[in-house]
Amino acid sequence: MTLDDLSEHLARWLDGSGEESGLVVSSRIRLARNLRQIPFTSRASEEDRGRVVEAVKEATHACRGLSEAVFMEADKLSEMDRQLLVERHLISPALAGGEGRRGILVNRGETFSIMVNEEDHLRLQAILSGFQPRQAYALASGVDGDLAKALPYAYSSRWGHLTACPTNVGTGLRASVLIHLPGLVLIQDMEKVLRGITQMGFAVRGFYGEGTDVVGNLFQISNQITLGKREMQIVEELEKVTRQIITYEQNARQTLLKEARPQIEDKIWRAYGILENARVLTTQEFMNLSSAARLGHSLGVIPRPGVRALNELMVRTQPSHIQRSAGKVLEPVERDVLRADIVRKWLEEKRN
């Protein structure tokens, strides 16, 4: 499997399957792990980094489900290709922008990956379509158990897993959902809900995780506390808060339909009309329009595009994906023209 394979196929976590996939785009589990007797990445020598990379490659060979996984050395990829991996939610902006030996191991379908030499030596990630944090946890935990047998994890019987940043100590687990909340945004209740979520010990982040902006009304909700709880407990708490948010969002949508149905339907149909017809489209605008289309599909206002098509377009219309499909670096306005082409042709195909 190469980067070309990746960029031409749909990541399985975008296929629109799973519970509540009209609202919850994806469920993700991340486990932070480090290797004993090797300094944390920020203090590791290039030799140390190399040892981590080799140890991970070696250990994963033996893991269930990872026999076909490939390891890509981020330091050998172009800037554009690293951005492509960020756009696929496989690596963080921090890993893309980092230095030294580092990389990403990823399975076919991109449901499981390991970032190597990001903030921690290992960042295991399981990501599934829809509302499936429990299943994602099972996937991550399975690999984690296998790796624990092969790799000397930095683990304290008192503190649990040791991590570069104290906020991750203990379970090293971050469970998150990427959830679409246009209703709460439209009725201007999002701030209130965000306060509630924060008070319950959850963080709200943007589309690409920590430090990134919210685009297209997509919010990433994740646990803040990793210490003093069992892993499964964290997952269950995320499930609980997510179900609560889903209820709020559904109520917000009912309120909107009751009080402003023509305006909401208008917003949805216009977005659809622009997606089908625009000749120039920025990423930002695409995300906003696709938010309206996603809402429209979910409410049954428009029959298409469906969740899968919107998810796939969400990734395919990102700048590096567009440039890779064009086979060259493009000016922003050229990308905007190509983005509009891709969206239009995609919707046309799905229509016929």
Place this chain on the structure above:
Amino acid sequence: MTLDDLSEHLARWLDGSGEESGLVVSSRIRLARNLRQIPFTSRASEEDRGRVVEAVKEATHACRGLSEAVFMEADKLSEMDRQLLVERHLISPALAGGEGRRGILVNRGETFSIMVNEEDHLRLQAILSGFQPRQAYALASGVDGDLAKALPYAYSSRWGHLTACPTNVGTGLRASVLIHLPGLVLIQDMEKVLRGITQMGFAVRGFYGEGTDVVGNLFQISNQITLGKREMQIVEELEKVTRQIITYEQNARQTLLKEARPQIEDKIWRAYGILENARVLTTQEFMNLSSAARLGHSLGVIPRPGVRALNELMVRTQPSHIQRSAGKVLEPVERDVLRADIVRKWLEEKRN
């Protein structure tokens, strides 16, 4: 023929026929005439007004082409119906808002009409689709000649036709074209062109004539001088200045396509997408979107809607037309919903 007939049929001057109909919506000739020995309308008694009405009704019976014309008494129409006549460009806002006996005589097809007891006793109007000022003049002039035999026109051998306002004395003729100039507006050359037009003795007005706004980049160009020229000379001068403006507009469009083709095509396709999909649409927005669609059709960017469909929608989506088709007075937001419905269904029909 009743108001219902009118509102359900397309006025012939909107059928998209005639030269340059991609740019010139319509050509119009107006002749101001008054009756001798009756005070001008503003000073006329109700009895005087009645005499004018009766004289016109009587005289037109004998006119070629007016045997099927009907006379509608504006003072017996509802406010909404008077507005409907304004929207069809048959009466002026001044006649609609006036007082006392007054009205409109109109032929089938609405190519010829006479406003009675507006500023002048008679305002003859001939209006044809596309760039046909000469043909419109022939039509108006033919009826004028017939009427002159039956009615005692207020005419001075020195000054020509006498009119209520000195600016109309002489020929009483206003020749105008309704022309679509989105290219000049987009390249921001309109002001320069307007200055030039004004210097050549022509006035630029809005969609409904004097004192109304320009909407949808539709400008009404007309002569300012009515005295000291032969009627045909005025018509020829309008033809000449219009041909000049058409050249400027075509050059502006070429400049736009050369320098910003993707942005122009984007603007056109988005307008088309919104027209086809919106569920709420104000008159103002419809006029702006239809301007982009008109440009798009004229440039060959979009195959439809054509000139005829856009012209027809331009009238059918006006507030009073919508309310009449709904059979009741509507709130603005209800009208906006109905307007979007009408446009959508219209475009759908034309598509199939």
